[in-house]
Amino acid sequence: MVANTDTGKITKALADAIALHKAGDVHTAVKRYEKLLPIIPNHAELLYLLGAAYVHLKRSNDAVPLLKKSIAIRPKHVDTFEMLGSAWIKLQDPGNALTCFEQAVKLKPDSTDALCRFGTTLIMCNQPDDAIGAFRRARTINNNHPEAMNGEGLALHTIGQSAEGEAILRECIAANPLYEQSYVTLCSILKSTERFAAAEQIARQCLMFCPESVVAQHYLATALHKQGKLKDAERAYRKILKAGVSDTNIFIQLGDVLTDMGQLDEAENILTDAMIAAPDNAGLLTGLGCVEQMRGNLDNAISFHNRAIAANKSHVDTFVNRGNAHKFSGNFEAALVDYNKALTLNPNLPAAIANRGMTLLTLERLSEGWPAFRSRIRALAGSLDLSNHKTWDGSPLDGKNILVWAEYGLGDEILFSSLLTTLIEKVANCTFVCSPRLVALFKRTFPSISVHALGTVIEGDFDARLPLTDAAQWLRPSMESFPAHNGYIKADPDLTKNLRQRYQLSGDQKVIGISWHSAGAIGTAPFKSIALRRWAPILDNPGIRFVSLQYGNCAAEIHEVNNALSSRITLDTEIESSDEMDTFAAQVAAMDLVISISNTTVHIAGALGKPVWALVPKGPGAHWYWFQNRDDSPWYPSLRMFRQKKQGQWDETIGEVAEQLKLWHQK
Numbered sequence: 026m027v028a029n030t031d032t033g034k035i036t037k038a039l040a041d042a043i044a045l046h047k048a049g050d051v052h053t054a055v056k057r058y059e060k061l062l063p064i065i066p067n068h069a070e071l072l073y074l075l076g077a078a079y080v081h082l083k084r085s086n087d088a089v090p091l092l093k094k095s096i097a098i099r100p101k102h103v104d105t106f107e108m109l110g111s112a113w114i115k116l117q118d119p120g121n122a123l124t125c126f127e128q129a130v131k132l133k134p135d136s137t138d139a140l141c142r143f144g145t146t147l148i149m150c151n152q153p154d155d156a157i158g159a160f161r162r163a164r165t166i167n168n169n170h171p172e173a174m175n176g177e178g179l180a181l182h183t184i185g186q187s188a189e190g191e192a193i194l195r196e197c198i199a200a201n202p203l204y205e206q207s208y209v210t211l212c213s214i215l216k217s218t219e220r221f222a223a224a225e226q227i228a229r230q231c232l233m234f235c236p237e238s239v240v241a242q243h244y245l246a247t248a249l250h251k252q253g254k255l256k257d258a259e260r261a262y263r264k265i266l267k268a269g270v271s272d273t274n275i276f277i278q279l280g281d282v283l284t285d286m287g288q289l290d291e292a293e294n295i296l297t298d299a300m301i302a303a304p305d306n307a308g309l310l311t312g313l314g315c316v317e318q319m320r321g322n323l324d325n326a327i328s329f330h331n332r333a334i335a336a337n338k339s340h341v342d343t344f345v346n347r348g349n350a351h352k353f354s355g356n357f358e359a360a361l362v363d364y365n366k367a368l369t370l371n372p373n374l375p376a377a378i379a380n381r382g383m384t385l386l387t388l389e390r391l392s393e394g395w396p397a398f399r400s401r402i403r404a405l406a407g408s409l410d411l412s413n414h415k416t417w418d419g420s421p422l423d424g425k426n427i428l429v430w431a432e433y434g435l436g437d438e439i440l441f442s443s444l445l446t447t448l449i450e451k452v453a454n455c456t457f458v459c460s461p462r463l464v465a466l467f468k469r470t471f472p473s474i475s476v477h478a479l480g481t482v483i484e485g486d487f488d489a490r491l492p493l494t495d496a497a498q499w500l501r502p503s504m505e506s507f508p509a510h511n512g513y514i515k516a517d518p519d520l521t522k523n524l525r526q527r528y529q530l531s532g533d534q535k536v537i538g539i540s541w542h543s544a545g546a547i548g549t550a551p552f553k554s555i556a557l558r559r560w561a562p563i564l565d566n567p568g569i570r571f572v573s574l575q576y577g578n579c580a581a582e583i584h585e586v587n588n589a590l591s592s593r594i595t596l597d598t599e600i601e602s603s604d605e606m607d608t609f610a611a612q613v614a615a616m617d618l619v620i621s622i623s624n625t626t627v628h629i630a631g632a633l634g635k636p637v638w639a640l641v642p643k644g645p646g647a648h649w650y651w652f653q654n655r656d657d658s659p660w661y662p663s664l665r666m667f668r669q670k671k672q673g674q675w676d677e678t679i680g681e682v683a684e685q686l687k688l689w690h691q692k
Contacts, residue, residue: 395498417491512634552646631661
């Protein structure tokens, strides 16, 4: 029993400790509480306060017995139940936490805070339906309660009602613009469903109201990266680092961005510096492996990936990256082993699914590859999706009214548009959405279908909605299913005739179109492009009229080569394919032969049925649709491929083309 003379001292000591606690000096308060505990071991409030302080200091193991004892003494104290629930959450035990929060709700059924904590824990315990009920009860008390709205939105998404959940989150943002978590939750949902443009918008909106939000800045950086806005993504990641965040993942992601930008030395420096603090981090090691891949040093790349796997056998991205390195080196079976391992770790990983599918297609295993390739839309940044949440189930499309759309870049749109020639014979009506630059060309080519530019509002009921590429598994199930053709797109005949007359100086002069640069993805374009000066053996053919089919500003490069060689390259400044492709198609159609690196020019020529020679790279620049070990293409019967023998080395390939061109010219 404490003497009366000591009671006043104890009361004052406890009050002083509480004052320190409230002032934020938790460490000193804990020392005071701990001195008092042996004196008044059954003081419920002291037990609660010390337990709460322990939770604050991340000592939840120490907090639990104190809070339990406090509850035994004071069984109807709501705050103690909530604090014990929080301790269990910190200890990653949501089951025990749920019991605590449920009791808190029973004791105080009109507490929105208690209901929200209860609902949040129900989600953690995989009981989203019950969570929705808890959050809705909270909203009957306060309809615009931010935590309740945020929780209900998340729970609805968890049970598959994403549209309803997103709507509530947007209402929450409108009603509570300073509540950061609603932006974060919505960004998380948008990221998980690969809607990166929308995630960018929400992250920027959050930063307007919460400019110091590192989480929103991180979502912004990720969304920008996934959309291919690499320079903006780099700035966003560097802003996070400038704010003092030293999370290794930020260094890894910045390294990925710099690698994608081709800034390999800078990426290596960022990753190497980060390894000082984390020498065995798998993400940093595999990031360095990707740098080596982009340099063409595949043995070094695989060595880094092996080190990453040794450091962390569960790091799924490393298996995808090593699979890519094996694929680039031509070891496709090893690549498949790595992709399969990645899918064992994460069966829904888009990058693993997509790369596995493309590898199977490269090996001409179409029936296996197409189903996996269908999933690649989630692996592509900013991919167009007009499915309206009604994904095509793979059922036959015969006699149906369908909406299809093109994906990727212009070359891929042209490649897969060959499916339209078969598709429109089967369906009742077809509406096709494509890049604006291709609308005029496709309208002439496919007059029986409705062609619209990307961004157009498409109205009407459709029996099926699907990316055109998805129809490939139905229309091209085997190599034998590719139809022979003499061209399936149609250039403007009058313009083609006029251009032919413009380029041909004499009636028997051969006119050859050339293209040497790729403006595609930064990560692959350098491997496909060949500087024009290196074409000298091909261009050294007097009597041939060479015409530039190269898009972009290439006048200076052509001028330099024309001054150095006896042959002349014509640059038609009246045609610019970056504006629209209809005129460009007529220009290609005016050629006797097209010689080009693997870019849109090859696809246009092949789709027109023009003789076309493609210089095809090895390694990261090689596309799956050129398959392997063949010099012809089932996509384009008029195409002849000249393959690079070793990654990064073009001289032998150029020499072969030059030799064959002399033979062709003599005919």
